[in-house]
Each structure stands twice: as structure tokens, then as C-alpha cells.
Amino acid sequence: MDNNRVLMPFKENGHQHQHCLNAALLAAEKTCLERGVRLTNLRRRVLELVWRSHEPVKAYDILDKLRDEHAGSAPPTVYRALDFLQAEGLVHKIESLNAYVGCAEPDHRHHSQFLICHDCGAVAELDNVNVRRMLAENAKQLGFRIDYETIEIKGTCSACAIDDQ
Amino acid sequence: MDNNRVLMPFKENGHQHQHCLNAALLAAEKTCLERGVRLTNLRRRVLELVWRSHEPVKAYDILDKLRDEHAGSAPPTVYRALDFLQAEGLVHKIESLNAYVGCAEPDHRHHSQFLICHDCGAVAELDNVNVRRMLAENAKQLGFRIDYETIEIKGTCSACAIDDQ
């Protein structure tokens, strides 16, 4: 029994990113429709920009792109959209990088553990139930009630480990 | 067998903080001496300011205090000292708060899991070996080599849970 679900793997060889993007947008549309919240053009566009790659994207990089398309864009434009997307679980913030990654499974309640390659920048998202359980147990022993977990693991992904040799 | 070490508990009733402070400074002196690195007056002072409480402290709050004592203080003054203290494991940065907490066991190699009460702001530091092991296993399966872990759990501590009632 494997309690470790890989929500988003490191991208593999021959990875067709357009598929990820399409799937993410489709999932987002579906999720928002079900929840009765509005995935506006702006929010969708920001989501697309987050999903341009599997690397965490900075708010001001998104802002630069938005400004190419619409001169009136300003920091609140981006941060509000990101706040919405985060609240709906469509993107996650990587706290240790001040950057954002798309979530492949917004409709599936999960806790995340991120593996972040500090060489190529790629991120994988895991949901290991045992890790969650163990932390929950620890917390319980101390009478601590968990609301939210930030788990960000930095290191070297397999592709970059090979390149390093 | 309990694989969960509490490196720094939530502070208990009748907690004498002066003891924490003294112990932390003593440990820091010892650690730096052993490693042949210099705990200068400035660095010691910043460490003291981080240890004023068990809540994460902001860099600019430290800077304000330093300025009371020495007008020439500037952001680099604080950030350099914090960088040094982090590198030596004397303080940890809480990424999700952009703030710093003292480490009670700088000489003991450990990974940390932080429990952070978003009600009173207090932080506890744990080192659960099983969590580490499990994450290491996950990483290994994906060929990922771990360098560093950021684990920050937000919630309500027992004291605040009681107050809430």
C-alpha cells in the first residue's frame, strides 16, 4: 500500500506542456462552476501565466506579462487574482520562494508536500497521507489544532543530479 | 518509542523567559567557540533580540531596536547578522511569516517542524524523525536528493484553544 500520491510529478522527457495547461484550465473551469465562483478572464489569464511552466512563478513576472496585454495592470491586479486562485486551491504559494505554482487537482482535497529542485527550479507536488497523519498525531499530543501545513523540500531532482555528474 | 523530540515547547505557565535567553546565549557562545566563528557584539545583540520572546521576530523590528542603541544601524546590519545566525543554526527563518525564531539546540543537528499558533503567535519546534524518514523515502523514490526542509504548521495552540471557548 502506497500512501504517497504524486499530484504533480517532475516533468518527464517529451512532456507536452500544452496538455498540462489545457487540463489545468479545464479543471479550473469545472471547479469554479461547481462552487459557484467566477473564473473571470483576468483570473483565467493569471492562472494560465502561472501554468506556463512547472516552475514557481513570481507575482511581478506575471504582472509584466499582464502589462504587455493591458497597460492598466498594477500589483493589486495580480495579487487579487492570485488570492482568489489560492483560496480556490487552483494555485499554491511556495512560501520559501515567494512564488506560485499551479495545482493539478484543485477539486481533490489534499495537503501538499512540495519538492523543489534548486537547480532547474522545477516543482513536484506530493500528498503523503502518512506524513500528514504523523504531523497530526504530534500536534494532537501537544493539544495543537492544525489549520494549514507548509511543507517545502529543497534539493536536486533526478534529471539535474545526472547533469551534475 | 517516541521519535518525536520537542526541541522547543510552547511556553508553559510560569515560564521564566530569562532562563531561555541565558541558555540560548550560552549555547551560542559555546557553539561559535567550537566552530571557530565569531559571535560579535552585534550578532549577539541580534540573537538576544530574536530571543526576546517565543514568537517569530521581524527583521525590521530588530532594526528598530538596534537603532535605539546605535543610530548607524541599517537593513544590512540586521540581515547580515541574521544570515550569520541562520548559517550557524542559531536562529531559524519562518518562511511563511518572513520572521525569525531562536533555536534552542544549535549544536544538535536536526531538521525542524514548526508549529505556529496564528492566535498568540507562539512557535514550538519539533524534530520528528519519522516525518523526516518518510519524506526522505518519498524523495528517494523520485530520485530527488534532499538538501533542506521547510515545514511550518499553522493552527491554534492548546492555550488559545481554551481561550476561544
Next chain:
DNA sequence: GCTTTAAATGTTATATTATAACATTACATT
């Protein structure tokens, strides 16, 4: 369809967090 209301976005300004670059001082070693 029109009105009302609430949500979303626009706009300007500013707060917060962090680093770059170069000058000076203090310290350890010779």
C-alpha cells in the same frame, strides 16, 4: 428591459522585506 446591489477591477500611493555596491573599521597573523 431596468434597477439595485455586490463583486470585480482600475488607480494611486505607500508599506514591507531584502539586497547591491562600495567605504571604513576592527581583528588575527605575521
Next chain:
DNA sequence: AATGTAATGTTATAATATAACATTTAAAGC
């Protein structure tokens, strides 16, 4: 004392994020 390195001082600016208020857009009831 002379030298080299580490630490700190100093000025400027970059990067990240929010506050506050104005305007526009969309949804819901009439």
C-alpha cells in the same frame, strides 16, 4: 607595526505586498 581578511558602516535601490478609494461589470430581483 604591517598586512590581509572579516565585519560593519553607509547610501541607494530592488523586490514583494497591501491600503484606500474610484469605477466598471455582472447577477438578481423587479
